[in-house]
Ligand SMILES: O=C(NCCCCCn1ccc2cnccc21)c1cc(-c2ccc(F)cc2)cc(O)c1O
């Protein structure tokens with residue numbers, strides 16, 4: 001039976017990275033994706049911007065939509081102080097199996113709660129089921145046509161507060177035009193575009209940082 005790309009990425013982490021060393025896990029994935037097989041991690045260039053925003057926000061409770069193999073999960077969780085938590089949602093159970101092992105290899109499993117399911121079903125459960133009061137930071141990296149629906153859902157569920165920072169991947173490639181239009185024109189958001197490139201390529205892409213003004 002053939003292995004999948006996420007399984008081959010995990011093998012590269014287990015071969016090249018040091019257990020308990022998040023930076024070595026990040027480097028192992030970036031090297032695999034740059035030199036062996038492209039994969040849709042946020043990557044090192046956009047990842048550095050993600051690091052800056054996470055460090056600036058220093059969130060107590062963070063949400064990631066779209067775990068994939070756990071690359072951005074590790075990037076975010078490695079910057080979180082003790083007693084803070086990152087909830088990450090993944091729709092594809094096979095991706096989740098790989099991501100759990102990548103996150104564990106980095107030694108970050110105590111900071112991360114990986115939940116398998118669809119954002120539309122899980123976001124309304126965040127307060128009751130997951131004991132979340134509100135999110136300080138949200139990283140959007142899932143289905144591009146769900147970004148706008150899901151920030152409206154987060155608003156409706158009272159999960160955003162004045163100052164919550166939303167950071168969206170792929171606003172140029174593959175692109176999220178309705179989302180961009182909304183956060184850039186709605187007076188309840190203060191938005192800024194960070195120009196970058198599609199992971200491991202020269203194609204333009206970028207991150208949109210939007211602060212919810214309440
Ligand atoms: O599609 C992308 N990501 C989403 C994958 C599926 C997420 C599913 N999912 C996860 C949680 C969750 C919760 N609820 C509902 C659904 C949910 C993506 C694609 C590209 C890309 C690909 C080809 C190309 F030629 C150029 C660019 C680059 C990226 O960086 C990406 O992120």
Ligand SMILES: [Mg+2]
Nearest residue numbers: 042141169170
């Ligand atoms: Mg992405």
